[in-house]
Amino acid sequence: xxxxxxxxxxxxxxxxxxxxxxxxxxxxxxxxxxxxxxxxxxxxxxxxxxxxxxxxxxxxxxxxxxxxxxxxx
Amino acid sequence: xxxxxxxxxxxxxxxxxxxxxxxxxxxxxxxxxxxxxxxxxxxxxxxxxxxxxxxxxxxxxxxxxxxxxxxxxxxxxxxxxxxxxxxxxxxxxxxxxxxxxxxxxxxxxxxxxxxxxxxxxxxxxxxxxxxxxxxxxxxxxxxxxxxxxxxxxxxxxxxxxxxxxxxxxxxxxxxxxxxxxxxxxxxxxxxxxxxxxxxxxxxxxxxxxxxxxxxxxxxxxxxxxxxxxxxxxxxxxxxxxxxxxxxxxxxxxxxxxxxxxxxxxxxxxxxxxxxxxxxxxxxxxxxxxxxxxxxxxxxxxxxxxxxxxxxxxxxxxxxxxxxxxxxxxxxxxxxxxxxxxxxxxxxxxxxxxxxxxxxxxxxxxxxxxxxxxxxxxxxxxxxxxxxxxxxxxxxxxxxxxxxxxxxxxxxxxxxxxxxxxxxxxxxxxxxxxxxxxxxxxxxxxxxxxxxxxxxxxxxxxxxxxxxxxxxxxxxxxxxxxxxxxxxxxxxxxxxxxxxxxxxxxxxxxxxxxxxxxxxxxxxxxxxxxx
Numbered sequence: 001x002x003x004x005x006x007x008x009x010x011x012x013x014x015x016x017x018x019x020x021x022x023x024x025x026x027x028x029x030x031x032x033x034x035x036x037x038x039x040x041x042x043x044x045x046x047x048x049x050x051x052x053x054x055x056x057x058x059x060x061x062x063x064x065x066x067x068x069x070x071x072x073x
Numbered sequence: 074x075x076x077x078x079x080x081x082x083x084x085x086x087x088x089x090x091x092x093x094x095x096x097x098x099x100x101x102x103x104x105x106x107x108x109x110x111x112x113x114x115x116x117x118x119x120x121x122x123x124x125x126x127x128x129x130x131x132x133x134x135x136x137x138x139x140x141x142x143x144x145x146x147x148x149x150x151x152x153x154x155x156x157x158x159x160x161x162x163x164x165x166x167x168x169x170x171x172x173x174x175x176x177x178x179x180x181x182x183x184x185x186x187x188x189x190x191x192x193x194x195x196x197x198x199x200x201x202x203x204x205x206x207x208x209x210x211x212x213x214x215x216x217x218x219x220x221x222x223x224x225x226x227x228x229x230x231x232x233x234x235x236x237x238x239x240x241x242x243x244x245x246x247x248x249x250x251x252x253x254x255x256x257x258x259x260x261x262x263x264x265x266x267x268x269x270x271x272x273x274x275x276x277x278x279x280x281x282x283x284x285x286x287x288x289x290x291x292x293x294x295x296x297x298x299x300x301x302x303x304x305x306x307x308x309x310x311x312x313x314x315x316x317x318x319x320x321x322x323x324x325x326x327x328x329x330x331x332x333x334x335x336x337x338x339x340x341x342x343x344x345x346x347x348x349x350x351x352x353x354x355x356x357x358x359x360x361x362x363x364x365x366x367x368x369x370x371x372x373x374x375x376x377x378x379x380x381x382x383x384x385x386x387x388x389x390x391x392x393x394x395x396x397x398x399x400x401x402x403x404x405x406x407x408x409x410x411x412x413x414x415x416x417x418x419x420x421x422x423x424x425x426x427x428x429x430x431x432x433x434x435x436x437x438x439x440x441x442x443x444x445x446x447x448x449x450x451x452x453x454x455x456x457x458x459x460x461x462x463x464x465x466x467x468x469x470x471x472x473x474x475x476x477x478x479x480x481x482x483x484x485x486x487x488x489x490x491x492x493x494x495x496x497x498x499x500x501x502x503x504x505x506x507x508x509x510x511x512x513x514x515x516x517x518x519x520x521x522x523x524x525x526x527x528x529x530x531x532x533x534x535x536x537x538x539x540x541x542x543x544x545x546x547x548x549x550x551x552x553x554x555x556x557x558x559x560x561x562x563x564x565x566x567x568x569x570x571x572x573x574x575x576x577x578x579x580x581x582x583x584x585x586x587x588x589x590x591x592x593x594x595x596x597x598x599x600x601x602x603x
Contacts, residue, residue: 001582004582005582005583008578008582012579015575027537031537037122038122038125039533043533043537046134046135046530047530050134050135050526051526051527051530054522054526058313058316058317059317061309061313062310062313062314062317062579065306065310065313066583070306070310071310071314071583073585
């Protein structure tokens with residue numbers, strides 16, 4: 001189980017990178033750059049400056065801890 | 074350290090009523106958002122409209138985690154009791170004052186600014202309340218019944234939503250539509266102050282949590298709860314685990330079952346607002362006892378199994394459930410009684426402004442007693458002898474028959490069951506994850522990020538995904554190509570499905586589900602206190 005926890009750590013690190021790419025390129029930035037109204041603009045800003053840092057930063061840290069064996073039994 | 078059961082009922086009652094009121098206060102703003110925007114945030118003023126969006130988004134997403142940090146720290150430094158009394162008063166005061174603010178027409182720009190400020194205070198108070206109430210109850214409860222006793226606190230969010238719907242529906246029924254639009258919408262805000270006053274008196278007479286009192290007596294109170302919670306790797310790694318392995322999935326399941334379901338029924342299925350409120354209220358009422366069932370069950374078989382089973386069931390059931398709801402209401406599946414079709418036209422003339430509203434009402438009747446009403450409003454103005462069209466708006470509402478209403482109730486009820494599975498045991502789960510001296514701070518942040526950010530963003534993200542799929546279909550149709558999405562209205566569900574899927578895997582692999590009572594959920598199962 002400990003081995004699986006550590007291997008999955010790499011998956012979480014990769015997932016963080018994927019989230020960063022899609023979150024910024026596909027979600028947040030188009031909403032800010034081509035906002036059709038206030039809702040779009042605020043939504044884009046929240047995605048870029050609230051949701052993305054939490055998901056990406058959190059998953060990177062979590063993945064790194066898992067890889068280091070911090071969650072081993 | 075267990076308190077007598079009789080005393081526990083008093084503690085549960087006092088804590089739950091206060092938390093319930095806070096949820097009630099938070100929801101009435103959302104439920105009355107449409108009317109609030111007409112009173113305080115006129116659409117023709119772009120800055121006011123921007124403030125409206127901020128008031129809707131910011132309180133839920135940005136401010137709640139800050140409230141968790143601010144009041145969590147306070148709760149770990151001065152005690153649970155005083156902290157959650159402050160949050161109660163803050164929430165009650167802010168809610169009451171929202172109901173007192175004069176409209177934009179009376180005081181101009183100050184009105185939306187004041188509403189935004191009070192809404193932010195509401196979010197801040199809510200961020201501090203839940204962690205305090207859950208910790209307070211859990212620290213009084215015997216370890217082997219902690220899931221059951223804390224599940225009472227878990228019912229408050231759903232019951233708060235239910236009561237907010239009831240109070241709003243009751244006020245609407247008690248007075249005329251015109252009176253409700255003029256002043257009646259303020260009543261649900263004013264009602265809050267009576268409930269808060271009662272709850273304050275009850276809470277005032279309660280004692281401090283025994284575990285916190287013990288830690289304080291021993292001089293083991295944390296000097297810097299924020300630093301110890303998030304600056305210390307040994308604790309921070311469990312904050313991350315709580316977020317990604319539990320609250321993130323719980324948050325999206327909660328918001329899908331209670332808010333996205335409501336929005337889907339009203340905006341996609343186009344069911345009449347009053348009917349949709351009623352069916353949501355029945356489904357919530359039927360499902361609420363299950364919080365206690367799953368809370369109690371988690372004391373016997375462990376928290377992890379129940380929460381993860383709830384996420385797994387939700388992941389696989391969402392698409393069939395929403396497809397069933399859509400097809401149940403869809404007019405395409407019904408036969409119209411053409412002979413019963415009615416069309417009326419009414420003209421509303423405002424002599425002062427010269428504006429004229431032409432309202433065309435079309436009613437379509439179907440063999441199964443479904444009625445579809447289309448109201449088309451054309452606003453015109455007469456200038457230099459000519460009529461100019463200023464605005465055109467069409468609203469559609471479908472009134473469904475009893476059988477279809479019950480089908481929708483059961484579909485929402487199923488989702489509420491998933492909610493009770495993930496949410497019922499989570500307070501006990503979070504409390505057991507962190508030591509007493511930094512518990513309030515450590516558990517509040519992942520809870521409010523999971524619910525406020527991951528859950529709170531759900532309606533916006535899901536709507537975005539669904540409209541993107543719809544746009545792609547429209548483009549493909551214009552180009553004569555095959556449509557890429559069979560059911561674009563279901564595309565929004567990928568957000569809760571993917572988030573709860575990732576959360577399920579993390580929870581399954583990293584959370585220790587062994588039935589130890591304190592610090593049990595930690596991967597290394599280190600008993601830190603008690």
